[in-house]
Every structure is written in structure tokens, then in C-alpha cells.
Amino acid sequence: MPTERGFVETLGVGRAGLVEAAVLHGDGSRAIYTVADLDADPERFNERLSKFGILRDAMDRAEPVEIEFDRSDGFRPVESVKRLTRDALERPAETSVASGMVVGLSVSFEVNINPFGEASDRAMLALLTGTGVVNFVIRLQAPERHAAMAMVDIARDAQASGASVTVTFGTKNREVTQIARDDLAGASGQETEQFSAFVEEITHTPVSNLMLVAVTTAPEFVLEGNVVPLEGFTPELRNLAVVYNSPEYLLLQAALRNKLRVELMTLRPRERDDPDKQPDEPVGDEIPRNDVTGIARYAEAKPAAMSGDSKLRTEAMGKATRATYLLRGATLQHALCSASRPVWIEVNRRALDLGPDEECIEGLPSSDMRPQTIRELNLPYRAAWIGYGCFNHGVYRIQIATDRDVTVFVDGEEICLHRDKAGDTVFGHACLEGDHEIRIVFENWKCKAKFDMDVYRIR
Numbered sequence: 091m092p093t094e095r096g097f098v099e100t101l102g103v104g105r106a107g108l109v110e111a112a113v114l115h116g117d118g119s120r121a122i123y124t125v126a127d128l129d130a131d132p133e134r135f136n137e138r139l140s141k142f143g144i145l146r147d148a149m150d151r152a153e154p155v156e157i158e159f160d161r162s163d164g165f166r167p168v169e170s171v172k173r174l175t176r177d178a179l180e181r182p183a184e185t186s187v188a189s190g191m192v193v194g195l196s197v198s199f200e201v202n203i204n205p206f207g208e209a210s211d212r213a214m215l216a217l218l219t220g221t222g223v224v225n226f227v228i229r230l231q232a233p234e235r236h237a238a239m240a241m242v243d244i245a246r247d248a249q250a251s252g253a254s255v256t257v258t259f260g261t262k263n264r265e266v267t268q269i270a271r272d273d274l275a276g277a278s279g280q281e282t283e284q285f286s287a288f289v290e291e292i293t294h295t296p297v298s299n300l301m302l303v304a305v306t307t308a309p310e311f312v313l314e315g316n317v318v319p320l321e322g323f324t325p326e327l328r329n330l331a332v333v334y335n336s337p338e339y340l341l342l343q344a345a346l347r348n349k350l351r352v353e354l355m356t357l358r359p360r361e362r363d364d365p366d367k368q369p370d371e372p373v374g375d376e377i378p379r380n381d382v383t384g385i386a387r388y389a390e391a392k393p394a395a396m397s398g399d400s401k402l403r404t405e406a407m408g409k410a411t412r413a414t415y416l417l418r419g420a421t422l423q424h425a426l427c428s429a430s431r432p433v434w435i436e437v438n439r440r441a442l443d444l445g446p447d448e449e450c451i452e453g454l455p456s457s458d459m460r461p462q463t464i465r466e467l468n469l470p471y472r473a474a475w476i477g478y479g480c481f482n483h484g485v486y487r488i489q490i491a492t493d494r495d496v497t498v499f500v501d502g503e504e505i506c507l508h509r510d511k512a513g514d515t516v517f518g519h520a521c522l523e524g525d526h527e528i529r530i531v532f533e534n535w536k537c538k539a540k541f542d543m544d545v546y547r548i549r
Contacts, residue, residue: 091169093158094121098149103128109138111145111168113157123157123166141171148173175231182260182267188224189256189272190217191333192249193300195242197230213242215266217257218300218331218416226259228266241269249299252336282418286310286353287328289346295331302414303330303342308351316427317434329414330356338420351423356415424482430547432479432486435525441473442535473535475543476527483523484547490530491515492541499529519548 096113099120103109107128114120125141148155154174159166194216200209210231217224228245232238248255248271258268287305295302309323332339345352426433488498488505491514498505498518505518530543 091158091160093156095154095156095174097152097154098145101145101149103142109142109145111149113155121166123159123168125168141168144171144173182262182265184261185258185267186261187256187258188217188219188226189254190219190224191252191254191336192216192245193218193223193333194225195245195249197242213245215245215257215269217255218333223300224264226257226264226266228269241266244269244271247271249333250335252333252339282355282357283415284353284355286351286423288349288351289342290327292343292346294334299334301332301334301339303332303339303417304328305330305352305354311427311433316431317437320436330354330417331414332417338417341420341422345422348425350425351427353421353423354415354417355419356417426480426482429482432481432522432526432545434477434479436478438476442475442532470534470536473532475530475532475541478525478527479545480525481522482547484521485549486520486522486545487548488518488520488528488530489515489544489546490518490541491543492532492539494535494539494541495533496541497531497533499527499531501527502529 094113094115096115098111099114100112101109107126109125109128111123111125112120113123125138125145128135128138128142145155147153156172156174157166157168158170159168192215194214196214197211198214199211210229212230213228215226215228217226228238228241230238230242245255247253253271256270256272257266259266286308288308290304290306293302293304305328307326307328309318309321311317312319330342332342342352344350490496490498493514496507496516498507500520500522505520507516507518509516528545532539532541
């Protein structure tokens with residue numbers, strides 16, 4: 091007997107218990123199939139009622155059916171009927187794990203009746219990983235449909251908040267079997283890089299929900315107290331890929347608006363061998379291998395390519411060849427790194443560490459015929475600590491812990507000092523803004539003496 095596959099469009103019961111089912115075939119044709127005499131012949135009542143139940147359930151669930159029928163007398167009476175599931179029943183044999191930020195989410199279906207069954211509805215999940223934008227498939231008609239829809243809900247919420255997710259997927263067709271929202275998702279084995287920078291501009295890219303942020307690197311602070319070493323530094327312009335409305339993006343937006351400094355933790359994406367090669371086009375369900383650098387290249391080069399200015403096109407292509415970094419974390423700082431402490435440009439403590447005569451006593455005779463310095467003799471002398479710093483506007487306290495007699499000068503003018511009840515700490519205050527010299531002079535300094543100093547803003 092012939093068989094056909096299709097979807098039940100309509101189902102009705104007429105006189106004498108005649109069931110008529112209108113079925114849409116895989117080739118687009120339609121036909122009417124019948125189940126006769128539901129209320130007759132009690133011996134086969136359960137069989138006919140079961141056929142009717144299968145057709146009804148298939149129509150309600152929009153699932154395909156396979157019908158075996160008889161062509162006698164010009165009708166198509168149903169001899170047997172089968173429901174064909176669109177569920178993903180087979181679990182992937184080999185799985186892998188990927189982490190990233192959700193930059194795209196879509197739901198689609200496909201009507202294609204064939205001997206291998208109907209394809210299930212699915213959701214496409216696009217993640218921004220350390221190697222670029224990668225697509226994954228979520229089967230929406232898996233046996234546990236509530237779990238499949240929960241996966242989509244998790245991905246949607248993560249996209250809205252800019253959070254990272256970790257997915258477990260089959261390596262053959264990248265079907266997601268597990269998804270977990272993880273704001274600190276791993277870096278997939280890639281090493282992170284930390285650097286400080288200032289935000290220059292924010293650009294929207296062709297990839298949904300993905301922003302491109304241009305930053306200029308800044309010299310790092312060393313030691314405690316925000317000390318900047320007097321060494322040459324060449325600023326570098328870098329691109330950052332960040333999800334719109336994520337916590338990192340909001341910090342970068344504030345940094346651009348208020349001209350603040352940021353400390354960034356990034357992953358460097360995979361570089362293309364050919365800078366002029368465009369991102370690969372996806373074919374069917376094939377996963378596009380667009381990397382973040384290609385997205386940045388497209389976003390920066392296309393507007394200039396439309397311009398008639400050759401110089402503008404050249405500059406844009408130069409920008410487009412810059413490496414793009416995937417942002418994994420951000421710390422918002424003040425423009426001078428700290429609103430409560432100065433940035434020390436230079437510190438001079440030569441007199442404290444070496445003494446006043448470190449270059450003058452060579453050849454000086456002594457009892458053991460060896461030159462001796464004031465440090466070796468531990469004799470008292472007048473010494474000074476000098477610091478050149480940049481201050482935010484405010485009232486600063488200069489706090490010094492020492493047992494020596496001390497005088498503090500700000501830009502050459504002595505300030506009033508106060509000693510605590512214990513007698514081992516002195517305080518001085520000054521209203522400062524911009525560049526200033528702090529000079530701390532010790533009258534009876536000895537080379538073995540020590541002192542601790544802290545400068546911070548109290549208002």
C-alpha cells in the first residue's frame with residue numbers, strides 16, 4: 091500500500107462517524123484521508139478511535155504523520171498512521187565547553203517533510219568568545235521542552251544584562267545541551283592582559299548588541315601612593331569589543347563622559363593572516379567564523395571607504411588593522427587614578443639614603459685606612475625628602491611618623507605641624523590643586539633612622 095507524509099491541517103467528523111483529515115504533503119500537494127464508521131463494528135472500534143486520536147494529537151502539536159492508505163473506490167481510507175517526532179532525541183556523543191557574552195539570539199523553524207523526519211524548531215545562539223563570534227543551536231522540541239525554553243530565557247536575560255554564559259555543546263553540530271549564566275565565565279584557556287587606558291570613542295558595530303570602544307593606553311603606576319616612573323612611554327590606540335549595556339560598558343561610558351581613567355582586563359582575539367580578507371559568509375546552518383577583529387575592521391573601514399577622500403580612507407584602514415581585545419573586566423578610576431591621593435611624578439630621597447657627603451669622602455683617612463661615610467659613622471646630619479606630585483583640588487593631610495625633629499614645606503613655604511599625644515606622629519594640612527613640591531626636612535637625621543609618610547585628601 092502507498093504511504094504519504096505530511097501535516098494534518100483540518101480534522102472533522104461527519105455523518106455515520108466518518109472522519110476526514112486534510113493533510114499537507116511534503117511536495118506541497120493536499121489530500122483528504124478518511125477513517126470510516128467510528129460508531130459501527132464494535133470489534134474494530136478501538137482501532138479506528140486510536141487512528142482518530144493520533145491524527146488529532148498530531149494536528150494539535152503540529153507534528154508530521156506517516157499515513158498508509160488504500161486507493162480503492164477513489165477514496166483514501168487510512169489503514170495505519172504514525173506520528174513522526176520533531177524532537178532531538180539523540181544526545182551528542184562528544185561535547186565541548188565554550189564561554190562568552192551573548193550577542194545574538196533568534197528562533198526559527200523549517201518545514202521540510204522527508205524520509206528522515208521533520209526538522210525540529212530551533213534557536214540560534216551567538217556568543218562572543220575569545221576566538222570571535224560563534225553560533226550554537228538550541229533544539230526547542232527536545233524531550234524536555236521546558237528545559238529547552240529555560241535555556242533560551244537564560245540566554246535572553248544574559249544578553250540584556252551583558253553577562254557571560256558557559257555552554258556545553260555537541261562538537262558535531264554544536265547543539266547546546268547545557269547553559270549556565272556565569273558573570274565570571276572562564277576565558278577558555280586564554281591568558282588575560284591588564285592595562286590602564288583612557289576611553290577615546292564608542293562605536294556601534296554590525297553585530298547586534300556589540301559595541302567597539304577605542305582606548306589609548308596610559309603608563310602604569312608603581313609602588314604605593316600612585317608613583318609614575320620617569321621613563322619613556324608610547325601610548326597605543328586599542329579597540330575593545332564589549333556587549334552593550336553590560337557592567338563593563340557602563341563603566342567605559344562613564345569614563346568617556348567624565349574623562350576618567352580605567353584599568354582593563356582583556357583577551358586578545360585570534361589575528362587574521364590576511365588583513366584584507368573579509369569575514370567568511372555562513373552557508374546554511376554552518377557556523378560563521380567571524381572574529382572580533384574582522385568586526386572592528388568592518389565598522390571602522392566601511393564609512394571611510396564610502397568617502398571620496400583618499401587620505402581618510404588610508405587613515406581608516408590603518409585604524410582597522412589594529413588588534414581588537416575582548417573585554418573581560420573593567421575598573422573605573424579617577425583621571426589622576428585616585429581622587430584622594432596625589433600622583434607622585436618624582437621622589438628624591440637621596441639625602442636620606444646616601445647622606446650629604448656620599449661623593450666627597452673618597453680618600454679620607456681613618457684609623458683602619460678605609461674611607462668611612464656618615465652612614466657608617468651614624469652621625470646626625472640635616473636631610474630632606476622631596477616629592478613632586480599632582481593633586482586634585484582639596485584639603486590634604488601630610489602625616490609623618492618619626493622620632494626626629496621635622497619641618498614640612500609646600501612649594502617652599504613652611505606649614506604648621508601638630509604632634510599627636512603619643513609624640514611619634516606629626517600632622518600638617520594644606521589646600522592643594524595641580525602640581526606642587528612637598529619638602530620634608532629632618533634636622534637630626536641619622537642614617538639608621540626611619541620614617542613613614544602618608545598624604546591623602548580629607549575634603
